[in-house]
Amino acid sequence: MRYVDDVVREVLSNMPNECNFIDYKQIPYKKEKYADFIKDVLAFLNCIESLDRDKFIIIGVENERLRKIGLKLGMPDDAAFQDLLDKISPRPCVSTGTISFENLDFGYICIPKTNNLRPYATSHSYPSNNPIVNAGTYYIRKGSKNTIADRYDLEKIFSLQNQELPILPSLKEETSREYSADLALFALIGGWNHTNHFDKEIIEKFIQEPYDSWIIRIKDVLQGEGSYINFHKNIWSTKGRETLIRNMKNSYYDYIFDDLQAVIVEVLSERNPKFDLRADERWLSKFYDKNTKYSTQLRTGLAEALPILSSMTDIFPNSSRVMLEDIISNTVHTILDTKNWEVWAGLEWYLPALAEAAPAVFIKSIEENILAVKQLFKETENDIVSRTYSGGLTRAIELVAWDPENFVHVCCVIVEVMNSEDSKEQSNLVNILSKILLPWRPQTLAPVSKRETVVKILLNEYADIGWKLLMKLIPGVITTTSSTYKPKWRTTVLDEVDHKITNLDYYLQNEIFLNLSIEYAESDSQRLIDLINVLDNISDDWRVKFLNVICADSIVARDDEYKYIIWERLSTVINRHKRYNHTDWAFSDIDIKRMEIMRDKVEPKALNVKNRIFFKSSRYDLFFSEDSKENSKQIFSFQVEAIKEILPTGLIELFKFNSEIEDSYSLGFCFGKVDQSSISCNDVFVFLDIKDSKKIDFIRGFVVGKYQLCGFDWIEEVAFQVMDKFQKAIIFAAMPFYIDTWILVENIMGDEQEEYWNLVDALPYQAVGLDDAIQKLIEFGCPIKAIDCITYQIDEGMRVPSDLAFKALTDATEELNGQRSVALYNTRKIIRYLQKQEGVAERELVRIEWMYLAIMGEEGLTPVTLERKLATEPAFFNEILCLAYKEKGAEKRVLTGKEETIAINAHRLLNSWRIIPGSEAIGELDKQKLTIWIDEMKEMAANSDRLDMGLNVIGGTLYYAPADKDGLWINKNVAELLNKREETIMRDAYTTKIFNERGAHFIDRTGAEEFQLASHYFEKADQLELNNFFRLASSMRELARDYERQGKIYIEE
Incomplete structure (x- = not known):
């Protein structure tokens, strides 16, 4: 291994960029990332560009900065890697190990060039239970990127191996x-x-x-x-x-x-x-x-x-x-x-092929039929989600954009097609173009000059789109991307698709786009803000250039309103970097000082403009201390001073200031805290406008601030003086939600108190005597607020009057449509609470469970009362059966909206029903009760001409039967019922339910899971047969054979 160690040390010494024979990893492969190891090794094994070189994966290097950090975690044992290599065919020879270099430990994986039995592929899916890497997949490395090998890659590998593609x-x-x-x-x-x-x-x-x-x-x-x-x-x-x-x-x-x-x-x-x-x-x-x-x-x-x-x-x-x-x-x-847009939509997934065949003709066809093409982005097809018919067109555009000859034209055409006032469509358009033009990963073979041309054209002809695109291309704004659609057959493009961007090209593009940002920012305040937002991402030199534009003399000469926008944003950026000056990414003290000098040049002179900054929604950005309490005190003191500076000019100026700030509530609150003995409260409330949310927020804040300063007596005094019922409601709604407020509302507002209950945020955390408030909320049409209060009672262990709970739930059914998930969560909690209470009227529970069947099944909530009624009353079961299904042989008819809703509910109930007739509280099954229920159900269902459907439903429900106390996997009373000669429909429904309960699952092309299930059900069938339930055993074997057959099909495919 000495040779390998020497090569690894040489790499660590020189630190070349990642390429077709070197890959860096920051940390070792974790167990959950072993699939990545298989992909990485496969990609190197099949790499065409480095056939004659040993390949290395070096662990302990931060690959973005090429910084050596060493192993922070231990390397997995070599045996683990060798086991993973068994998933590759032909089985390659790969070595792993660790070395020390510059007082740090590094791991390595060496893939020798002697592995020449290409192509290599995965022989097994991994992991087997939930595959990330599927069997029979070829990976290949192109430059520094791994990808799945396509047909073109494989043909090239075989041609180099002097073999024919099998x-x-x-x-x-x-x-x-x-x-x-x-x-x-x-x-x-x-x-x-x-x-x-x-x-x-x-x-x-x-x-x-x-x-x-x-x-x-x-x-x-x-x-x-x-x-x-x-x-x-x-x-x-x-x-x-x-x-x-x-x-x-x-x-x-x-x-x-x-x-x-x-x-x-x-x-x-x-x-x-x-x-x-x-x-x-x-x-x-x-x-x-x-x-x-x-x-x-x-x-x-x-x-x-x-x-x-x-x-x-x-x-x-x-x-x-x-x-x-x-x-x-x-x-x-x-x-x-x-x-005809419908023809274009019908061609959706064939458009990439047509575009690749004749790119220029494809572009011209879009231009000649642009209205039809535009419609592809508007027309939808609605399933679980709604989608347009533009997917194929987008792929086609991406494909053509690889071609230098048609690059400029196709980029301009897609803008013409997708340009819209809709912000979502604009965002989609900019995302498509930015993926193609990203400087660090351009997905086009067009030269830099053509890419610059596209951006310039868009800046001139589609200013907003062009500018948004330009901001996406600034360094550091987009750090991840996905591949665009590539040509499959145009070899002139394919041969170049995986070209590697050079540092020179990268820096040239950055310089072009940064210069364009300066040139086109002009004196547009929003564009200048956009420049401020990217200051973090650019180098010091470019930051200085940007600041010179942002704070140019022409900007300094503008009015305070204009300068405030620039000054406020710069202040936020500066303070953020001050707050985190201990981090690597924060600006240096010198940079911050330079920015402060530039910021001060555009500082507004008028205090009423400058002071708006203290009433921002995100005003905590103004401070660089990490002590939140201290920041709050400072903000409050600045806010109060701002108000004191305005008050001498009169209330009109204060109200004008309110219309210019973001946080009206804080302004009102601080105003309430300030001594205004010379100001009448009526003068303040006259300012209130029911249609103006900013004015309402101001008054709410004012009342809370004044209440904290003067106490409850002030509220009572003012409320008697104010004549308008809406103003009274606003005053009381700002008060704590508790009994003293409710009494005052009752005494002062009387018959007009509905305004209060509609306006108030019913936050019951200080309240006692909530029952009265809940009654009022229900009475005045606020059942969702009532539900929130009832939920609080349940959480706090308070007694909940069931009649109020039922009434709130009944009134809330329509309002809950489209409501926040919290309201639905609270609704489920109340139903679950009622189900557990003794003495609650069953009739009411049945009604509520029926109304809320659509939200059952989540968070453990089931319609137990309805299910129990089904299991004990065959007549009720038949009633629901008739709501869900038409008579056998009856003609299909169009249901009214109400009938359709009822039928859907009935289906939901029957499909979710799990309580088996004859079930006892102790978990056993009473055979006599089950038999009686079945007999009565059959008679009633036959009379209503729905017997087959009844047998189907009960057959499926029997799936939930418990195991038998003697050890058989199914209760013997249920097995005996299902085994009867005449119960064919019930048996079929039972095995169908077993099959359906498997649910969504990953397909393993080895069929392993299907064969395992087949074995499982064959075993269950054997147990049934040994207990004399041979007909049910036969049905279970049929189910097992279905799984066995499906496994064989997966293997064939």
């Missing part, structure tokens, strides 16, 4: 000659669904012979060794399509490409009939039989034929290159030449 074997020569014409056409089609007669019809049109005779020859090829053709689950597809087309190049003529154009246009121009449906129904298009005529496989195959052919137009000896290029361009233009 999935792209060459046909036997005699087979190739015999079927060359058929294979040539197959390669152009790419794939289709063998069961789709529309696919067959269009293929017949293309091949110009009956499909059935042609497919016989294709099947002959499929049987041969080394076939490029694949047939699986009635889907025909190609393996190594590009290679097949190249091999068949002599079989292509101009007329074939002409015929192909006609077919592609016909297939891809089809409007998707799902757009006949409403937006919230489109995701159910298959259910409504609103599908495109042609299969997804055929549409994908034909769409991808265009970029594949465009990447090899010069290889066909019997076809004109120019003519083929024209055919591809004309095809793309014909498909996209439509003003």
Whole structure:
């Protein structure tokens, strides 16, 4: 290992940047990050750029700054790494160890160049229970980045290894000659669904012979060794399509490409009939039989034929290159030449292929049909979440942006398409452009000069978008990004996609964008604020330049209103760095002093402007002490002084000042604390405007401040003087929420007190006698506030009158729609409390549980009263069954809104029901009660013509039966019931429930979990059979075989 140690020391001595043979890690791989170890080793093993070099992962280096920090944690044992290497095939030789250097310990992983059995892939998924790395995945390192290897990468590896790609074997020569014409056409089609007669019809049109005779020859090829053709689950597809087309190049003529154009246009121009449906129904298009005529496989195959052919137009000896290029361009233009947004939306995921085939034509088509394209960002399809149809277009734009020739044009076009007054859409647009243009990771091959051109064009033609983009490109603003969509077949771009940005290019771009920031900031106050916001991210030299612009003479000469914005923001930045001057990122004392000098140049002269800073919402930024109490005292003293400076000029000036600040409540509070013996309270309350929230906040603060200064007597005195009921309500609402306030409200406001109860924040933490307040809140239409108070009573162990709780819950049902999660949490808490209380009316609990079924099932809350009623009253069960299901054989009818709501509730209840008829409190099951319930239920359900559904429901509920006291995994009384010859429906429902309860899960392509479940249920079936429950055992074996079959399918796939 001496050689390895020497190399590692040499690397640590020189500290080169990460590259295709060196990777740095700050800390060793933790157990939960072992999947990353597998990825990193695989990527190095397959790295094309460093085939002839040993590769090293060195641990104990901060890779962003290339700073040696040494091992802070111990290296995992080599045995752990060697076990992980067993997940890679072929199994590589890798060594690990530690060395000392400059009094620090470092770890290393060495991947020798002798590992030359490429390509390497994962042989097993890891971890097996919740895979992060899936079996059969190839990773590759490109420069300093790891990524999943694509087909192009694998072909390149095999060509360097002088091997053929295993999935792209060459046909036997005699087979190739015999079927060359058929294979040539197959390669152009790419794939289709063998069961789709529309696919067959269009293929017949293309091949110009009956499909059935042609497919016989294709099947002959499929049987041969080394076939490029694949047939699986009635889907025909190609393996190594590009290679097949190249091999068949002599079989292509101009007329074939002409015929192909006609077919592609016909297939891809089809409007998707799902757009006949409403937006919230489109995701159910298959259910409504609103599908495109042609299969997804055929549409994908034909769409991808265009970029594949465009990447090899010069290889066909019997076809004109120019003519083929024209055919591809004309095809793309014909498909996209439509003003119908629905056609564009139907092409959503095929747009990247069309864009790659003919980028210039694609851009032109967007411009010519821009209204239709704009609509893609507005129209939605609503499932669990709402989505637009712009995803494919965005990918296509990103793909074209890699091409230097079309870069400027496509960037400007996407701005024209996406530019909107909607801030969310603007943000999405800026994010797309910033991903492409980021100086430290540009995702385009366009030179720096073209990137600069794009930003300048946007600054001039779309000023807001251009400026927002520019601010994203400032160093340090964006520190993480994701990959844009890359071309798949355009080799002229692919060969350059993984180029590495040089330091020179990086610094050049930064200089360009920083200079543009200065040039275009001009005297726009918001832009100057944006410059202040990025001062943390730029170098000292650039910070000085920015400050010179921000505090230029032209800015100093502006009025105080303008300067305040700049001065306030600079003050915040300076104080933040003073507060954290002990950190690495804080400005130096010299820098802070320089900034203070510049800030003082733009300080407002007028005190009424300058003093606004003390009434900011985030005013604690003004102080650099970490003592919050001391800061609060200072702020309060400054606020009081500010008010004293204004008061001599009169209340009008104070109210004007209130309209100019952010925190009106604090202004009112401080004003209430100041001696205003010469000022009448009526003069203050006249200022109140019910429609002005700032004035209301001021009055609230004033009342609280005055109350703290003068006590409760002042409130009573003022409340009697004020005539307006809204002003009275504001006064009382600012007071503590407790009984003295409520009595005063009752005495003074009387019949007008509804205003108070609607305005007050019902915070019951000081209150006694809450029952009266809860009654008032309910009476005056504030059930959510009442629920908050009842929850407080429960938390504090107080007695809660059940009638008030039921009334509050009843009145709150409509208001709770769209309410904050706290209100829902409190509602569940009250229901759970009522369920546990003795003597609570069951009828009321049933009603409340029914009303709130939609929020049951969370936080352990279940409708136990309803479920118990189902388990004890077959008549009630039948009633719910009738609400949920129509009679057998009855025609479907459209339900009213109320009927639909009731039916949904009934479904919820039956699907969540877990209490089995005959259940005893001690956890046992009474066979006689169960039998009686079943018999009565069958009779009632048969009379209501819903017997099958009743048996289905109870069959599913029996899944929750407990284990038997004799040790069998299911209660024997339940097993006996399910084993009866006549209970086929119940048995099927029982095993279906078992299957459905598995829920969402990760798919393991090894089928391990499915085989484990199959074994588990085979074992349970054996136990049932030994206890004479052979019919139920047979059903369990059928379930086990289903899992076994699914596992085999995963392996095949």
